[in-house]
Amino acid sequence: MSAPDGISLSGVCKTFRGRGKIVEALRDVTLSCPNGSFTAIIGPSGCGKSTVMRIALGLESADSGEVQIAGTVPMQAAKAGKTGVAFQDAALLPWRSVRRNIEVPLEVLGRSAATVTAHIQNMINLVGLKGYENALPGELSGGMRQRVAIARALVTHPQILFMDEPFGALDQILRRQMNLELQRIWTETGSTALLVTHGIDEAVFLADRVVVMHANPGRIVDVIDIGFDRPRAPALFSDTAFHKVCDHIAEVLHGG
Amino acid sequence: MAVENSGRWRGLRTAAVLLAIWEIVGRLDLVAGGALPGISEILIRLWVDWGDYPRHIWATLYASTIGFVIGNALGIGAGVIFALSPTTLRLFRGVNIAAFALPPIAIAPILVLTLSGMAPRIALAALGVYFVTMTATVIGLSQADSRATDVIRAYGGTRWDILRRVQFRGALPSILAGLRVAAPNAVLGAILAEFGGGGRWGLGAYLLGSLGRGEPDRLWGIGLVATVIAGLSYAVFALLANRTIGATRAVTLNTAVPDATPLVTHPAKQIALTLVTIALPFLVWWTFIKVTGVPDLISKTPLGVVDYIFFGPTAESAQKRLLAALAETLPITFLGMAAGLGFAFLLAISSRLFPRAIEAFMPVALVTQTMPLVALTPLLVLILGRGTTLTLWVTISVTFFPAFVTLAQGLALVPRSAEDLPRAYGAGRWTEMRMVTIPASLPYLFAATRLTVPRALLGVMIAEWLATGKGLGNLLNQSRGFLDYGMIWTVAAVSVLLSVLFYQAVVIVERRVLRRLGMATAE
Numbered sequence A: 001m002s003a004p005d006g007i008s009l010s011g012v013c014k015t016f017r018g019r020g021k022i023v024e025a026l027r028d029v030t031l032s033c034p035n036g037s038f039t040a041i042i043g044p045s046g047c048g049k050s051t052v053m054r055i056a057l058g059l060e061s062a063d064s065g066e067v068q069i070a071g072t073v074p075m076q077a078a079k080a081g082k083t084g085v086a087f088q089d090a091a092l093l094p095w096r097s098v099r100r101n102i103e104v105p106l107e108v109l110g111r112s113a114a115t116v117t118a119h120i121q122n123m124i125n126l127v128g129l130k131g132y133e134n135a136l137p138g139e140l141s142g143g144m145r146q147r148v149a150i151a152r153a154l155v156t157h158p159q160i161l162f163m164d165e166p167f168g169a170l171d172q173i174l175r176r177q178m179n180l181e182l183q184r185i186w187t188e189t190g191s192t193a194l195l196v197t198h199g200i201d202e203a204v205f206l207a208d209r210v211v212v213m214h215a216n217p218g219r220i221v222d223v224i225d226i227g228f229d230r231p232r233a234p235a236l237f238s239d240t241a242f243h244k245v246c247d248h249i250a251e252v253l254h255g256g
Numbered sequence B: 001m002a003v004e005n006s007g008r009w010r011g012l013r014t015a016a017v018l019l020a021i022w023e024i025v026g027r028l029d030l031v032a033g034g035a036l037p038g039i040s041e042i043l044i045r046l047w048v049d050w051g052d053y054p055r056h057i058w059a060t061l062y063a064s065t066i067g068f069v070i071g072n073a074l075g076i077g078a079g080v081i082f083a084l085s086p087t088t089l090r091l092f093r094g095v096n097i098a099a100f101a102l103p104p105i106a107i108a109p110i111l112v113l114t115l116s117g118m119a120p121r122i123a124l125a126a127l128g129v130y131f132v133t134m135t136a137t138v139i140g141l142s143q144a145d146s147r148a149t150d151v152i153r154a155y156g157g158t159r160w161d162i163l164r165r166v167q168f169r170g171a172l173p174s175i176l177a178g179l180r181v182a183a184p185n186a187v188l189g190a191i192l193a194e195f196g197g198g199g200r201w202g203l204g205a206y207l208l209g210s211l212g213r214g215e216p217d218r219l220w221g222i223g224l225v226a227t228v229i230a231g232l233s234y235a236v237f238a239l240l241a242n243r244t245i246g247a248t249r250a251v252t253l254n255t256a257v258p259d260a261t262p263l264v265t266h267p268a269k270q271i272a273l274t275l276v277t278i279a280l281p282f283l284v285w286w287t288f289i290k291v292t293g294v295p296d297l298i299s300k301t302p303l304g305v306v307d308y309i310f311f312g313p314t315a316e317s318a319q320k321r322l323l324a325a326l327a328e329t330l331p332i333t334f335l336g337m338a339a340g341l342g343f344a345f346l347l348a349i350s351s352r353l354f355p356r357a358i359e360a361f362m363p364v365a366l367v368t369q370t371m372p373l374v375a376l377t378p379l380l381v382l383i384l385g386r387g388t389t390l391t392l393w394v395t396i397s398v399t400f401f402p403a404f405v406t407l408a409q410g411l412a413l414v415p416r417s418a419e420d421l422p423r424a425y426g427a428g429r430w431t432e433m434r435m436v437t438i439p440a441s442l443p444y445l446f447a448a449t450r451l452t453v454p455r456a457l458l459g460v461m462i463a464e465w466l467a468t469g470k471g472l473g474n475l476l477n478q479s480r481g482f483l484d485y486g487m488i489w490t491v492a493a494v495s496v497l498l499s500v501l502f503y504q505a506v507v508i509v510e511r512r513v514l515r516r517l518g519m520a521t522a523e
């Protein structure tokens, strides 16, 4: 028997009721990400991408359906330190320095940060924030804050990595760089990754499969396999085959 | 930075000019035949009397410090519980409103009857602190960034992890700002209890004892010392707050009693919840009496008061006296409050027209926030005599300053861009005021009204008690003399009830109006 899927959602429905308005955020969402795979979710704003991720993380409960993370319920996987997450907005604690913010997951999980200082420094270097270890979030730019969030997501060596538009506030050049870095880290760690993004090219470049969602109600309309060889080089961005896949996804996205 | 400095200089200049005017007017005995002595005369008298002060100051400091500690422990503890459990917050809403709205002078005699020694002063100081700190804690904790709490939860953090790592630290600025406002409140509470308590030591007792002697310079000296103590206590926490968090300005207290919609939707449960909310303050009252164990003759339970005022042998005369007192007290309370609010509103509104003049006045208004204004009533007695004018002026002065500060600080939050829009279409200042400034100030006008309700009643009752011999305040003082315990409890209960009812009335009107206008309640 093979190991359980990294992320598995089946028949998940979620409706938000608030102040007279009812939003059917997710209808019958079924998605499974095999161990070690890279999945990207793409879709219009408000279609429920963040909600899928929050349910998979156990931050939100589904109205119906099954959710399993590494074979257990989400909260249990989280408590075991199997998951890492970078949120849509960086969500840093404003009174903690960059380094101390990156230590938060370790503290919550009851792991000692003192024994892994070198590792933390590596993470800081990786996201290009060397020299900003002691800066407070208020002193950083939006893109720098997002990079802290990415370092924080990676610091626990997560088996499952959730990322909600982690590169949203980065410029195009830095974004490409971070895409490459992310690919490298993901290859090295062999983790299962779920990336929510608005960038079609980013999704195609990084993912094994691109999940396309539509809104009202939020649902999955198509799952497209991306077959390019790994490791993928920056040259891929200007490849014709690459562009054909991107165009196809754009069509699906616009209801074609 | 430069702007701030020039503002500070202008504030200093205003203060210097005011002091100079005071000195000249005082030296020439221009006010009420010398009722207002010059600054130098007051200071000289203070120097002469200095031997009396240490014991009085010590007594007041002792009571207010212990009250401050107890009140804050209760306030923070309750705040944490309320923030964790919306249902508890909802249940205690009645108790919290009562704690905010009760005029301290009304319950001072009750505390003196049921507690002994320093306890009444400590209790009143603690009461003055509890509400401010509790509100600040609830708001601070519940304003925690939900994104930050998500991070903790995403790593399997418990409720305690969230509280410890995100909420407490995040609430710190709010709590410190609360302590800053609470500190002078503790001093005021202690002084008020001294007015009503009849002890020998304490600044309030000293003030009361010197009232009959016709020595304005001494009275002013005591008032000055009380003000300095309250001001220093504010300054200490202001400094602490600035050290920890940088500048976060909140000089006024938040007058919105935190409200929570509990997760109960069943109508029957809702009704039960409301009933418990209303019953709880009375239960607290009843428990207080049972715990203190004072005999029934002296202490009255809620039922005891009902019995006294409706069924007792003296019920008829008691009702008559109570109604007569209310007829004297209520009109002047409303009048004073309306006048105080009106002045504050006009001044705050025009601050948009004459920003420089107001900027100069603002430091003075801020200083008054830490002054135990009502403790200065004896000074106003000297100037204005013992007539109705006195009551009116005390009421206006205790309502005007906090209302003005609330309004002015609220208006300062109106974004410039909102004003630029009408201006861009060529609107004059008055059009701009009608379209932007006045609507924008409405939430703060309501907040100021909520804030001034209990203060107005407090001001009127103190003036009546100490000077005019009319109304509820006088009835309370007389009943003390006649050992009419039933009436003491009745007056206290009625004044608290009135305060709460009026507060609730303002809240209801506020919600209606602001909802119609699509605005949020100001905090």
Ligand SMILES: Nc1ncnc2c1ncn2[C@@H]1O[C@H](COP(=O)(O)OP(=O)(O)OP(=O)(O)O)[C@@H](O)[C@H]1O
Pocket (backbone or CB within 6 Å): A016, A017, A018, A023, A025, A043, A044, A045, A046, A047, A048, A049, A050, A051, A052, A088, A218
């Ligand atoms: N806590 C909530 N209460 C009520 N409605 C919510 C809540 N969270 C999300 N929604 C609604 O659910 C829908 C999906 O929201 P979600 O945040 O998942 O969108 P998204 O796909 O991540 O959008 P974006 O790309 O803009 O981040 C939206 O219509 C949103 O209004």
Ligand SMILES: [Mg+2]
Pocket (backbone or CB within 6 Å): A049, A050, A051, A088, A164
């Ligand atoms: Mg989102």
